[in-house]
Amino acid sequence: MKRLFFFIFLLLIPLTVNAEGKEAKKMVKDIHWLGHDTFKITGEKVIYTDPFKIKRKDTADIILITHEHYDHCSPEDVKKIQGPNTVIVTVADCAKKLGGKAKTVKPGDKINVEGVEVEAVPSYNTNKQFHTKDRGWVGYIFTVKGQRTYIAGEDHPSCINIPLSFRPGIR
Numbered sequence: 001m002k003r004l005f006f007f008i009f010l011l012l013i014p015l016t017v018n019a020e021g022k023e024a025k026k027m028v029k030d031i032h033w034l035g036h037d038t039f040k041i042t043g044e045k046v047i048y049t050d051p052f053k054i055k056r057k058d059t060a061d062i063i064l065i066t067h068e069h070y071d072h073c074s075p076e077d078v079k080k081i082q083g084p085n086t087v088i089v090t091v092a093d094c095a096k097k098l099g100g101k102a103k104t105v106k107p108g109d110k111i112n113v114e115g116v117e118v119e120a121v122p123s124y125n126t127n128k129q130f131h132t133k134d135r136g137w138v139g140y141i142f143t144v145k146g147q148r149t150y151i152a153g154e155d156h157p158s159c160i161n162i163p164l165s166f167r168p169g170i171r
Helices: 001-016 020-030 076-081
Strands: 031-035 038-042 046-049 060-064 082-090 102-103 108-113 118-122 138-144 145-149 163-164
Touching: 031 138, 038 118, 038 145, 046 082, 060 118
Parallel strands: 046 060, 060 082, 082 102, 145 163
Antiparallel strands: 031 038, 038 046, 108 118, 118 138, 138 145
């Protein structure tokens, strides 16, 4: 079922990207959905988001982790894609669980990681007690090949106008 949803999602991307989205269409071939909230994005760097149930060893340049839940912050899966120079960008409660080069962020932070601009934005649910705003969890807006991309981690109540937006928290 998840594969069917992802396939339909890929078919709809050309219909849903805005006028700036021509670059987004080109970028789609560099985005690999690996399940749940895990994406591998290749460009200037290899970026993984919320690695979970990773099946193959790989080496990420950057790992973006949105929050501490086991299916978003999995130390075992991080190890499968973590090399000696991998930079992990995450919130404080996740950084405590992980080894290596970790950069801790909070909502509103903007950092440059290995030449990639990364902005941490608030990510929470208004209808769930376990994804509340006070936790300080984040989504990320980052730029690869000149294309801004948003990964939510969890649903966020505001509308972020980014041509490529992945909001796996939406059910």
